[in-house]
Amino acid sequence: MSGFVTGLANATVNASTVLILAGLGELISERSGVLNLGVEGMMLVGALSGFVVTSITGSPWLGLCIGILAGGAMALLHAFLCVSLNSDQAVSGIMLTLLGVGLTTYFGNPWTGDSVSGFSEVTLPIIGSFLVEIPIIGSALFNSTPTDYIALLLIPVVWLFLYKTNIGLEMISVGEDPETADTMGIDVFKMRYLAVIIGGLFAGAAGAHLSLAFNQIWSSGMTAGNGWIAVALVIFARWEPGRILVGAYLFGLLNAIQLYSQGLKFTLAPETALSGLLNPMIEFVMNPTIMSTYPYIVTLLVLVITVVRAENRQLAQPSALVQSYSREID
Amino acid sequence: MVDPALRQASASSSIETSLGVPSAITNVMEALIILFLITAEFFKNYSVGLSLDQTPTPSAPGDPEGDV
Numbered sequence: 578m579s580g581f582v583t584g585l586a587n588a589t590v591n592a593s594t595v596l597i598l599a600g601l602g603e604l605i606s607e608r609s610g611v612l613n614l615g616v617e618g619m620m621l622v623g624a625l626s627g628f629v630v631t632s633i634t635g636s637p638w639l640g641l642c643i644g645i646l647a648g649g650a651m652a653l654l655h656a657f658l659c660v661s662l663n664s665d666q667a668v669s670g671i672m673l674t675l676l677g678v679g680l681t682t683y684f685g686n687p688w689t690g691d692s693v694s695g696f697s698e699v700t701l702p703i704i705g706s707f708l709v710e711i712p713i714i715g716s717a718l719f720n721s722t723p724t725d726y727i728a729l730l731l732i733p734v735v736w737l738f739l740y741k742t743n744i745g746l747e748m749i750s751v752g753e754d755p756e757t758a759d760t761m762g763i764d765v766f767k768m769r770y771l772a773v774i775i776g777g778l779f780a781g782a783a784g785a786h787l788s789l790a791f792n793q794i795w796s797s798g799m800t801a802g803n804g805w806i807a808v809a810l811v812i813f814a815r816w817e818p819g820r821i822l823v824g825a826y827l828f829g830l831l832n833a834i835q836l837y838s839q840g841l842k843f844t845l846a847p848e849t850a851l852s853g854l855l856n857p858m859i860e861f862v863m864n865p866t867i868m869s870t871y872p873y874i875v876t877l878l879v880l881v882i883t884v885v886r887a888e889n890r891q892l893a894q895p896s897a898l899v900q901s902y903s904r905e906i907d
Numbered sequence: 908m909v910d911p912a913l914r915q916a917s918a919s920s921s922i923e924t925s926l927g928v929p930s931a932i933t934n935v936m937e938a939l940i941i942l943f944l945i946t947a948e949f950f951k952n953y954s955v956g957l958s959l960d961q962t963p964t965p966s967a968p969g970d971p972e973g974d975v
Contacts, residue, residue, distance in 0.1 A: 658945060662949040663949065663952075664949065668944075672938050672941040672942050675934050675937050676934075676938035676942075678931075679931045679934025679935035679936075679937075682929075683931035683932060686931075
């Protein structure tokens with residue numbers, strides 16, 4: 578049983594890294610007032626480019642860098658459409674997702690099913706050899722892939738960047754009130770471009786982690802809706818980097834449960850009361866296909882709760898989110 | 908003559924079925940159509956003009972740089 582729980586903890590940490598990276602990127606972009614629904618497409622482009630570069634060069638670090646840059650390139654298109662052309666942010670994001678899915682399916686076809694020697698699990702230097710002995714979570718947290726450590730490290734880094742640096746505070750002000758920020762001498766367009774591109778770099782990193790550390794194979798559509806979950810995760814986290822970690826572990830745990838419990842079978846003994854009624858229900862709930870829907874059901878619940886909170890004025894979304902900005906007077 | 912069954916489907920699935928176009932390509936086509944549409948929205952609000960007139964515009968009276 579402890580082996581199962583330890584494996585579940587490992588899978589949770591691995592699955593949550595994708596959501597941490599994509600969620601942090603989405604958070605930075607939304608903090609500047611630009612909604613990015615193209616995370617899924619950016620992740621796929623990052624995953625494929627990272628995978629291809631790694632399979633050609635044999636260097637997962639180079640693959641990770643190229644994956645990150647590929648995500649940033651997709652984000653540049655989104656920034657151009659939303660910031661320079663004032664296009665609809667939701668439509669632009671959906672277009673990028675469609676583009677990413679189509680391009681990666683077509684160009685990734687020769688690599689479908691191939692595996693690559695990506696990032697392997699390493700023990701955290703110096704303190705890791707002691708901490709890895711902690712029961713259940715020790716090996717999950719301190720014997721992981723480098724991208725897992727980087728993702729965890731990025732949470733305080735993003736918090737410091739947003740709240741303790743001039744650029745971060747300017748980004749937040751642009752997302753709250755672009756007109757006032759512009760009056761104060763902050764370049765709204767530059768800040769929004771920067772935030773969206775940083776968001777794309779994070780999404781590319783999330784995709785590269787999927788293909789180089791989590792799965793180490795390429796298959797089309799391998800993000801499996803994680804980009805959409807990352808968008809919901811930001812709402813769940815109420816635009817705070819620290820809460821991204823909690824949400825990512827929750828969604829990661831649900832993903833891990835459905836992966837790890839596929840071979841398990843729970844049934845009540847026939848002599849147990851109500852076993853005739855409960856056993857079919859348990860069988861239905863534990864069905865792998867049904868279990869694969871749990872992360873998305875939770876996402877839906879999170880959004881419903883968020884809307885209810887918004888009615889109670891407890892939501893802290895950036896005031897100028899999804900609002901395009903133009904200096905011209907209407 | 909178009910198969911009546913195809914009329915019920917979307918354009919992308921129709922060309923996948925009738926012309927054998929891969930679904931990935933139809934995804935890209937859909938994305939490009941949306942891209943062109945949202946880019947075109949920009950030109951509803953702004954017009955792009957091209958001027959071939961090379962003569963310098965006369966400076967406004969009192970403009971300090973215009974007298975140099």
